[in-house]
Amino acid sequence: xxxxxxxxxxxxxxxxxxxxxxxxxxxxxxxxxxxxxxxxxxxxxxxxxxxxxxxxxxxxxxxxxxxxxxxxxxxxxxxxxxxxxxxxxxxxxxxxxxxxxxxxxxxxxxxxxxxxxxxxxxxxxxxxxxxxxxxxxxxxxxxxxxxxxxxxxxxxxxxxxxxxxxxxxxxxxxxxxxxxxxxxxxxxx
Numbered sequence: 001x002x003x004x005x006x007x008x009x010x011x012x013x014x015x016x017x018x019x020x021x022x023x024x025x026x027x028x029x030x031x032x033x034x035x036x037x038x039x040x041x042x043x044x045x046x047x048x049x050x051x052x053x054x055x056x057x058x059x060x061x062x063x064x065x066x067x068x069x070x071x072x073x074x075x076x077x078x079x080x081x082x083x084x085x086x087x088x089x090x091x092x093x094x095x096x097x098x099x100x101x102x103x104x105x106x107x108x109x110x111x112x113x114x115x116x117x118x119x120x121x122x123x124x125x126x127x128x129x130x131x132x133x134x135x136x137x138x139x140x141x142x143x144x145x146x147x148x149x150x151x152x153x154x155x156x157x158x159x160x161x162x163x164x165x166x167x168x169x170x171x172x173x174x175x176x177x178x179x180x181x182x183x184x185x186x187x188x189x
Contacts, residue, residue, distance in 0.1 A: 027051035027075075031058070038064045044072040051075055056082040062090045062120075066127075070108070077131075078112040086118035086140075092125045092147070115140070116158070125150045137162070138181070149173045160184050 029050050036058040050073045060081060070076060092113075108127070112134040115123075120140040125147030134156045137145070142162035148154070148170040156179040164185040171180075 029053045031055055032080075033057040035059060037061075038068075041069060041072075044069075047073050048075060052078040052080075054080040056080050056084070056114075058084050061085040062087055064090075066092060070110075075109060077109055079110060080112075080114045081118070082114050082136075083117045084115075086115060086120050088120070089122040089124070090115075090120055092123065092127065092129075121163075122146075133176075146170075152176065155179065157181070 027049055029047070029052070032054045033056070036055060038060055041055075041060070041064070053069075053073060053076065061084070064081075064086075066079075069079070108129060109131055110129055111131050113129075113132060114134075114136040116136045116138040118140050120137065120142055122144040123137060123142065123146070125145075128150045131153060132151045133153055135151065135154060136156075136158040138158040139161040142159065142164055145159070145164070145168045148168050152173060153176050154174050155176055157174070157177060158179075158181045160181040160183045162185050164182065165188055167182065167187070171177075
């Protein structure tokens with residue numbers, strides 16, 4: 001297909017009885033509101049060109065392993081997981097095939113992770129995310145956040161509309177932090 005002198009390559013792919021059309025001329029894949037689950041993500045093909053994927057408004061839950069997605073999308077920079085079914089506790093760790101945590105995190109290029117409007121109560125960041133600059137955990141039920149020392153390049157952290165009673169201890173380690181939103185929490189003085 002050609003529009004405005006630009007050629008677009010589209011391909012339909014089927015994941016667990018669901019068919020999606022990908023535009024291979026752009027590094028963005030929009031799978032918003034596609035009724036996807038963790039099982040569907042396991043069937044993704046290798047998509048080397050994708051930098052951004054929007055998986056918002058789906059049925060992905062806390063058993064989702066970020067490493068599974070990273071195996072399929074090795075150049076992923078922006079991951080939107082807003083309004084899914086994440087609840088209680090989620091451990092952010094990136095494991096390669098066989099469950100081994102990546103030893104060399106310099107290949108992890110994730111810059112933005114958005115998990116707002118889920119039902120998370122606890123988030124533990126267990127893998128170093130050396131390029132992560134934006135983390136949005138707003139509008140959850142967050143009471144505990146650990147592992148901020150693993151994301152030292154963070155510039156924007158949104159923790160608004162949660163149930164935090166105190167700030168995470170390692171918040172002071174975020175030397176690059178420019179924007180911190182902690183409004184509408186239960187913070188004690």
